[in-house]
Amino acid sequence: MKKPWYEYMWTVSALYLILGFFNILFAWLGLLCFFIPLIISAAKGTKAYCNKYCGRGQLFSLLGKKFRLSRNKPMPRWMTTKWFRYGFLTFFMIMFIQMIIVTVLVFKGARGLSETVKLLWVFRVPWSWAYRITWVPAWVSQFAFGFYSVMLTSTILGLITMILFKPRSWCVYCPMGSMTQLLCQVRLRKYEQ
Amino acid sequence: MAKKLAQIDKAVCVACGSCVKVCPRKAISIWQGLYAIVDENRCIGCGICAKECPASIISIERLEVGA
Numbered sequence A: 001m002k003k004p005w006y007e008y009m010w011t012v013s014a015l016y017l018i019l020g021f022f023n024i025l026f027a028w029l030g031l032l033c034f035f036i037p038l039i040i041s042a043a044k045g046t047k048a049y050c051n052k053y054c055g056r057g058q059l060f061s062l063l064g065k066k067f068r069l070s071r072n073k074p075m076p077r078w079m080t081t082k083w084f085r086y087g088f089l090t091f092f093m094i095m096f097i098q099m100i101i102v103t104v105l106v107f108k109g110a111r112g113l114s115e116t117v118k119l120l121w122v123f124r125v126p127w128s129w130a131y132r133i134t135w136v137p138a139w140v141s142q143f144a145f146g147f148y149s150v151m152l153t154s155t156i157l158g159l160i161t162m163i164l165f166k167p168r169s170w171c172v173y174c175p176m177g178s179m180t181q182l183l184c185q186v187r188l189r190k191y192e193q
Numbered sequence B: 001m002a003k004k005l006a007q008i009d010k011a012v013c014v015a016c017g018s019c020v021k022v023c024p025r026k027a028i029s030i031w032q033g034l035y036a037i038v039d040e041n042r043c044i045g046c047g048i049c050a051k052e053c054p055a056s057i058i059s060i061e062r063l064e065v066g067a
């Protein structure tokens, strides 16, 4: 049986991460996998993005199962609670807003461009080799560094829980997944009224 | 008649669809982006979905189904 095209979306996810090592401006493309899931959920009231198209879920599944990198153990109970899930979503959003604020500060000239990628919200990794197109406004590059940091950080977390627990453990606390499910809930409630 | 069936804890389901992808009988679907539901007529209680679910919230139980 031939696999449908969307079963290969993991290549897009992998490519995205690789491109960020060569030119940080590619990070902007990541906005697509931020808005598309939300648009699908808001317009259709489904999690079709998670259920079909998300390359990240596929990537973890592939690494965990085909490459046998996962211990395949259940996650600890506290990690599957709503508290943890929404707690992580809140934390993630606060960090996201902070990243936007930094971008605005650079835009205003109140801060210089930082050619680093911040991993796990703590570790600043020099990343100037990927800063190639220098003629764009500094804030454009700052956002790229910031957004790529978010993407790489979440991938690292996802990889860790992929190895420790089930392959797609990330999906249990993925902020995108939580947000799309929340949107579906809100939509349904509106519909029922 | 008793039959082995997959039971999903809706309250904690994250609707990720991992279970849908692996079910050999296409017995699971995601309802309105909220949680997974099992079609009792299709499910054969093989447990593949239970192993796959990242939240480990699927259990295989022996249940009475309509005569």
Ligand code: SF4
Pocket: A037, A049, A050, A051, A054, A055, A056, A057, A170, A171, A172, A174, A175, A176, A177, A178, B016
């Ligand atoms: S929960 Fe996150 S990683 Fe998993 S399929 Fe959905 S968007 Fe992708």
Ligand code: SF4
Pocket: B008, B012, B013, B014, B015, B016, B017, B018, B019, B020, B035, B036, B052, B053, B054, B055, B056, B057, B058
């Ligand atoms: S794999 Fe588990 S959490 Fe994901 S949709 Fe199925 S039952 Fe829900």
Ligand code: SF4
Pocket: B005, B006, B022, B023, B024, B025, B026, B027, B028, B038, B042, B043, B044, B045, B046, B047, B048, B049, B050, B060
């Ligand atoms: S137990 Fe087997 S047949 Fe039943 S829903 Fe799960 S994977 Fe499908």
